[in-house]
Amino acid sequence: MPPKQQQQPKNQVRKLNSRAAAAKICWEIVDQGRSLDTALADHVEQQQPSPSDKGFTQELVYGVCRWYGELNLVAKKYLRSPIRKKDRLVHFLLLVGFYQLRHLNTADHAVLAETVQGCKQLNKVWAKQLVNGCLRNHLRNPAEVADAVSASHPEWLQKELAHAWPNHALAVMHANNQRPPMCLRTNQMIQTRDAYLELLNNETIDAVADPHSMHGIILQTPRAVGDLPRFFEGSCSVQDTAAQLAATILDVQPHQAVLDACAAPGGKTAHMLECMNNKGTMHALDISEKRCEQLNTTLKRLNLNADIHVTDASLKPNWLVPTGGYDRILIDAPCSGLGVIRRHPDIKHHRRLSDIEKLNEVQARLLNNLWPHLAQGGLMLYMTCSILPSENEHQIRKFVTKTDNAQIQMIKHSMGLKLECGLQTLPGLHAMDGFYYSLIKKV
Numbered sequence: 001m002p003p004k005q006q007q008q009p010k011n012q013v014r015k016l017n018s019r020a021a022a023a024k025i026c027w028e029i030v031d032q033g034r035s036l037d038t039a040l041a042d043h044v045e046q047q048q049p050s051p052s053d054k055g056f057t058q059e060l061v062y063g064v065c066r067w068y069g070e071l072n073l074v075a076k077k078y079l080r081s082p083i084r085k086k087d088r089l090v091h092f093l094l095l096v097g098f099y100q101l102r103h104l105n106t107a108d109h110a111v112l113a114e115t116v117q118g119c120k121q122l123n124k125v126w127a128k129q130l131v132n133g134c135l136r137n138h139l140r141n142p143a144e145v146a147d148a149v150s151a152s153h154p155e156w157l158q159k160e161l162a163h164a165w166p167n168h169a170l171a172v173m174h175a176n177n178q179r180p181p182m183c184l185r186t187n188q189m190i191q192t193r194d195a196y197l198e199l200l201n202n203e204t205i206d207a208v209a210d211p212h213s214m215h216g217i218i219l220q221t222p223r224a225v226g227d228l229p230r231f232f233e234g235s236c237s238v239q240d241t242a243a244q245l246a247a248t249i250l251d252v253q254p255h256q257a258v259l260d261a262c263a264a265p266g267g268k269t270a271h272m273l274e275c276m277n278n279k280g281t282m283h284a285l286d287i288s289e290k291r292c293e294q295l296n297t298t299l300k301r302l303n304l305n306a307d308i309h310v311t312d313a314s315l316k317p318n319w320l321v322p323t324g325g326y327d328r329i330l331i332d333a334p335c336s337g338l339g340v341i342r343r344h345p346d347i348k349h350h351r352r353l354s355d356i357e358k359l360n361e362v363q364a365r366l367l368n369n370l371w372p373h374l375a376q377g378g379l380m381l382y383m384t385c386s387i388l389p390s391e392n393e394h395q396i397r398k399f400v401t402k403t404d405n406a407q408i409q410m411i412k413h414s415m416g417l418k419l420e421c422g423l424q425t426l427p428g429l430h431a432m433d434g435f436y437y438s439l440i441k442k443v
């Protein structure tokens with residue numbers, strides 16, 4: 001009698017190695033439209049990988065999402081015909097293999113053995129020979145891909161960037177495909193930046209003061225937040241340099257009345273409250289209930305207070321606006337996110353040109369609806385993490401042209417491109433994410 005095959009108990013999750021896991025997650029992101037963060041978080045919850053497996057899977061997922069266009073061209077060179085739709089997992093496993101061979105220093109024998117093993121784990125035993133053959137062919141004769149960086153961006157995005165930033169588009173795309181540094185914002189209510197640098201130093205965590213932000217620190221190597229001294233006591237937060245500029249540009253002070261109109265998950269709300277020494281009025285709005293819960297968690301960890309409202313800030317207020325209006329309003333508007341691709345490479349796979357028009361409408365509504373609630377002499381900061389003019393400079397130009405009492409203020413910061421209505425940072429040019437800021441005074 002043939003030996004009885006071992007049955008997998010029902011509900012028991014099959015353990016996947018990092019390569020198989022990364023292939024499955026990339027398939028979910030690219031073909032199924034899932035966000036990288038949630039796909040990765042679900043994987044960790046289901047599989048409970050060791051910290052090193054988790055880190056390596058993450059590296060593979062980010063890498064394949066970043067270099068997807070290039071890796072697809074490479075796959076084409078080694079496959080006689082495209083892999084069938086129902087076997088897309090095999091296609092993604094191949095990309096995971098090519099990514100390791102082309103962009104990592106992993107030993108060749110480990111890449112081959114573990115990636116081929118992934119076929120079995122994904123229930124695609126038939127594909128072992130195919131994957132093995134393609135990877136071995138690549139080792140013997142590595143394919144060359146012209147303009148791999150551009151090829152790894154959708155065509156519509158290449159065109160938009162070339163149109164908006166003819167002299168910088170390539171540098172931006174190059175930066176989009178790099179691993180960004182991990183940046184911290186120290187909580188000045190607890191300790192100075194220098195004092196926190198010393199704490200990091202005591203833990204032998206290599207870090208330097210961020211030359212472009214007042215409270216920022218840049219880590220030499222990314223770390224889990226649990227490794228950061230006194231993180232859970234609120235001593236610091238993870239936030240890119242560009243996001244840290246918001247509170248400084250808006251010049252938020254203690255005892256002011258401040259509105260953060262699109263506040264969740266709360267990075268900038270928290271920074272503004274730290275600048276206010278947690279004194280004054282902070283109304284934090286967001287349309288998403290789930291994200292407001294995250295905002296609440298952020299503020300709790302940092303021991304900060306705000307009135308949080310789940311609401312559509314582009315409609316008539318259903319919260320109590322202070323008499324005389326707000327001293328400061330921040331509109332961190334919903335946007336395409338095209339300035340933060342290096343941190344969220346799945347944006348390249350999910351964003352469509354047709355999204356931009358809808359976003360432009362919401363952005364204009366937010367500006368028009370919130371302006372009446374700014375106090376005379378008060379400041380409004382409109383910002384996005386986009387690098388497309390239609391979401392930024394064009395949007396503000398339209399707004400100030402039709403708003404008599406709106407006066408553009410000069411933003412004094414050494415970084416960024418100074419435009420007629422605001423400041424634009426570009427990844428690849430300014431050592432930070434790509435953000436736009438326009439500071440407007442009510443006169």
Ligand SMILES: C[S@@+](CC[C@H](N)C(=O)[O-])C[C@H]1O[C@@H](n2cnc3c(N)ncnc32)[C@H](O)[C@@H]1O
Pocket residue numbers: 243261262263264265266267268269285286287288291311312313314332333334335362
């Ligand atoms: C760029 S994110 C904000 C990030 C946040 N300021 C931070 O620093 O953590 C934009 C936010 O706008 C929210 N949003 C989108 N449309 C909105 C609307 N009409 N009213 C209020 N919030 C909105 C989204 O849910 C999202 O959380």
